[in-house]
Amino acid sequence: MNANQPLICLKQISFSYPEAPPVINQLDLDFYRGDRIGLMAPNGSGKTTLFHLIMGLLKPISGQMEIFGKPVKEEKDFFEVRRRIGLLFQDADDQLFSPTVLEDVAFGPLNLGKSKTEAIEISRKTLEFLGLAGFENRITFKLSGGEKKLVSLATVLAMEPEILLLDEPINGLDRKTSGKLIDVLKNLDLSYMIISHDIDFLDATTHAIYTMANGKILVDQQMQVHQHVHAHPHGTYPHAHET
Amino acid sequence: MINEPFAAGNSLIHNLDPRIRVGLASVYCFVIALAKHTPVLLAAIVISLSLIFITRVNPREIARRLVIVNVLIFLLWAVLPLTYGDPALFRAGPFSISGPGTKLAAQITLKCNAILLAFIALIATMPLVTLGHALNRLRVPAKIVLLLLMTYRYVFVIEQEYHRLLRAARIRGFRPGTNLHTYKTYAYVVGMLFVRAAARAERVNQAMRCRGFNGKFYTLQQFETVRHDWILATIITAMIICLLFLEWSHRA
Incomplete structure (x- = not known):
């Protein structure tokens, strides 16, 4: 595969849910190695649908998809895609289904055919990298919201993907936890695409911010992030500033 | 919603290999459920109670569970003796208390309580997650x-x-x-x-x-059977065999 070839290449992809106007309408997307893209668009504009199309969880009505240089159509084509692209779901409760943290993180590696010892080794390393050492035997449904999010990220990273798709990763997280997530993402040597409504978060983690309208990605209208001055009527509480 | 009040503990039974516990509990329950003679059931109650005694779990918590089951059994006591028919134990006006009905109700009471107690002692003393893994190992x-x-x-x-x-x-x-x-x-x-x-x-x-799920399910938990597991397992098995023997001797 050519280095200048896009990792994900969508051509004229359309998708609609039953009895509804198309959410994705003849969408084109080229995603290259090293890209770090933010997607910021109104609710219902098809961001999550786009991610699910890339992972093969939804099938497009028309158009062609090439991922890692190979055309993908059938369910079996996507096994490879799911191994190399990690999707972080909006709701961590959907992602964490094993009783204990270690088992959940090891689930992916075991499915990829790793041995038990290897899977445990990878899981421990991933948890440690995310600052979650000692969480191995915690019960997943008893974790706090922020912990759940980080463990979900661990379950995705444990599969050693090349691309991450993050669906509203800091939704419902406090400043401290989202700050931690920013640090983690900056330290990863991965390409990724993030859906978020938080401009500060996207500004800190991505190189470009795209938007979506009428079922298409608007690449040429890149959003411009600008500095502005504002007052804090409630004291220093609402948000901390980096210096 | 689901509490596991008995799962934490450090008794002989808590430390017994979960696979052995599941296996023994299943066999034991079948033996009790199929037994037909009251002395066997009385012996079973004694065995179940001694298992409970070994686990040293909170008696009040156990009583709470027994009450729930015995409320249902009480309904049987209200119906069976009056409706099961002759020969009657005694009569009072239009009412007659059926002998076989009373015996049946008593047997059901003994069976239910013996099985419930054994399950609390052997199964409820492990977290549900462990139970899942044990079943997996037993090729369920x-x-x-x-x-x-x-x-x-x-x-x-x-x-x-x-x-x-x-x-x-x-x-x-x-x-x-x-x-x-x-x-x-x-x-x-x-x-x-x-x-x-x-x-x-x-x-x-x-x-x-x-995450690559294709229907196959892996568990990480390892179970180990040590010598004291075998000793305890042998004792419980011996008791089950005694129950069987008692049942057969009454049948002959």
Whole structure:
């Protein structure tokens, strides 16, 4: 595969849910190695649908998809895609289904055919990298919201993907936890695409911010992030500033 | 929603290999359920009680569970002796207390309590997760084990969702009463719960497929059988054999 070839290449992809106007309408997307893209668009504009199309969880009505240089159509084509692209779901409760943290993180590696010892080794390393050492035997449904999010990220990273798709990763997280997530993402040597409504978060983690309208990605209208001055009527509480 | 009050502990039985516990409990239950003679059942009650005694779990918690089951059994006592027929134990006017009916009710009471006590002692003393893994090792089909573990995992999420819906109704002034509006609201809540559970199942399935799930289920837990496991297992097995022997000797 050519280095200048896009990792994900969508051509004229359309998708609609039953009895509804198309959410994705003849969408084109080229995603290259090293890209770090933010997607910021109104609710219902098809961001999550786009991610699910890339992972093969939804099938497009028309158009062609090439991922890692190979055309993908059938369910079996996507096994490879799911191994190399990690999707972080909006709701961590959907992602964490094993009783204990270690088992959940090891689930992916075991499915990829790793041995038990290897899977445990990878899981421990991933948890440690995310600052979650000692969480191995915690019960997943008893974790706090922020912990759940980080463990979900661990379950995705444990599969050693090349691309991450993050669906509203800091939704419902406090400043401290989202700050931690920013640090983690900056330290990863991965390409990724993030859906978020938080401009500060996207500004800190991505190189470009795209938007979506009428079922298409608007690449040429890149959003411009600008500095502005504002007052804090409630004291220093609402948000901390980096210096 | 699901508490595991007996799972934590450090008795001989708590430390017994979960696979052995599941196996013994199953065999023991079958023996009791199929036994026909009262002395065997009385012996079984004694064995179950001694198992409970070894686990040293909170007696009040056990009593609470026994009460629930025995309320149901009480209904049998209210019906069986009056309806089972001759020969009568004694008669009072139009009522007659049936001899076989009374015996049957007594046997059912003994059986239920013996099985329940044995299950509390052997099975409830391990976390449900461990039970799932033990069943997996005993070659129970992966689908059943997966169903058990997933139910355990998501019953809490569904409970939360239920409370969220109920809260939403309550903060808008909903007060349950005996009227159509109440029934309708509860029906909506239950319906919504099913819809949400189904949607959640769909998303969990997607998340699992994204991580390469193909129907095969792996567990990380290792079980080890040490010498004291075998000793305890042999003792319990010997007791079960004694029960069987007692049953046969009465039958002959």
